[in-house]
Structure formats: structure tokens, C-alpha cells
Amino acid sequence: MGGHRLTLREVARITVYSSPDCHLCAEAMASLRTLQLELGFMLQERDIAADEALLRAYFERIPVIALDGEELFEFFVDEAILRERLESRQ
16 A cells, blocks of 8 residues: 555643632633634643642642643743644644
8 A cells, every 4th residue: 555654643731730719720721722622732620729739839820831741831821832832742
């Protein structure tokens, strides 16, 4: 046959460290959900109140947004930087 190989690109994973009563966290998640439809990444929200280590690490900085485990943003999502980082993965 033609020797074509199907290569699967690993889907980017964005994790938002948040807390239930955090309005900035809700805004970040809403923004990311909109971008997710366009850019096709996995989105996970982690409640820092459910984990003592996460609470200590992120309490005064939420929301913290990480791409594949690397912290990118605190308090807000910079859409331009996120797009650039996702595009550079391809």
C-alpha cells in the first residue's frame, strides 16, 4: 500500500486549579470552555479545597492555569499566549 502512517498528536491538557466560591475561577473556566471548542484541548478543573497540598500551593493564587503540567497563568487566561503555546505544540 501507500506507506502512509497515521500520526496522532497528543491532545493538550489544561488544568485549572480553583475553588468553588472563586469568581475569577468561574470566569477562567468559562473562557477556557469557549476556547476548548475551537482549539480542542482537554480541560480539567481541580478543587484545591479537596486536597491539603493543593490548598497550600495555590490558595492565594487561584485560579492557576497549567498546560500539560506547566503553570502558565494566575488569576486570568491570556488568550493570545494560550493560542501561541497550543499552536507551538503541533
